[in-house]
Amino acid sequence: MVIDDLQDINFDHNQIINLKKLKRRRLYRFCKRITDVTLSACGLVALSPVLLMVAGAIKHEETDGTIIYKQQRVGKNGKLFSIYKFRSMCMGADKKLEELKQLNEVDGAMFKLHNDPRVTKIGKLLRRTSLDELPQLYNVLKGDMSLVGPRPPLPDEVKEYTEYDKQRLLVIPGCTGLWQVSARNEVGFHEMVELDLQYIKKSGLLYDLAIILKTIKIMIVPNGAY
Template sequence: MVIDDSDIAFSNNRIINPEKLKRRHLYRFCKRIADVVLSTCGLVALSPVLLIIAGAIKREEKGGTIIYKQQRVGKNGKLFLIYKFRSMCMDADKKLEELKQLNEVEGAMFKLHDDPRVTKVGKILRKTSLDELPQLYNVLKGDMSLVGPRPPLPNEVAEYTEYDKQRLLVVPGCTGLWQVSARNEVGFHEMVELDLQYIEKSGLLYDLAIVLKTVKIMIVPNGAY
């Protein structure tokens, strides 16, 4: 299965049936098995890369942490800590208030091209999505899946409409339809539509296609920042 721009369809009127999702027992079971196997293999196989990245972060800012932990909202509103390689300066959260007026997307999400809080190493990590690798541990724990909607921040969810909250009907993912298609080129509402489209079409082959396209993007970046 191949995913391209023709797979993207914005409708703005998708209604997800929660009961239908609950009945997909076999899909959820197989997806969880795949998540455990692939995240374990990934953590082991990529351990040299993880160590190199950790060293680079530590060298750039000796007093800083390597891993960044942040509270996110998962399936059905459950809170969890997400793990990432730190790509911003240590006081990034404090500086956010000063930058909110420069937000480049509408809705409950913050995005800023050339964000001054991002470190030199962080720019490389973000461009290649390598800062997301520690999330394999989140997948192993069951907080996240390899594929699913982006896990939002609590303050973002506070601004959600009931329509937007449909994103929270499934386990969030490290990558998804939004990340492999439009990513930073669309606003919040378009992101919601892509996530709901994924939920409607989700299946093992569809998930595999998204994972494969994610690997391709990590090699040939699609404009992440």
């Protein structure tokens, strides 16, 4: 069952992933990949009107800005890849991050700021509904990401990881995951790691499906994303 209450989360900070058991799950990985390709391809086609509407809204707000935002992230086993998102921040937002780091609202190797001044008007809506994540379906088709998995971190975040934290890099990162559909902005970095490790331990096709269905629900009824 997907976690709905923070009291259901096992925050013991002592979860160790069994590598041998993880590597033996070949059938699950094969079925997961088939599911990823099928659903992401169908999603890109079915959601094409939405993609065009979002692209038009972004361009209308900032005519000189780009529509798609590309950023380097860390994937399975530390492999770097380019992630694609609808741009939800002003142009040059990355350069302004350093001056905002002192306002970070979460502990650990992750940056979160509730009223981030870099987020555009349309960007706030896209983030609340998670529509900014839709271009990642292309990442899924490429094989860099899965529909469900841990959030892919930034290279600078990984530099601050402990060996315990690095366990979340043992699987392909996802567009959505246990963290996104449960606590999300209500917990910090260390709790996010716990959620990711719980997912890796419990992952299965039905569990993935439950997370996907809840993600769709959250896109309709947002759960506090920002």
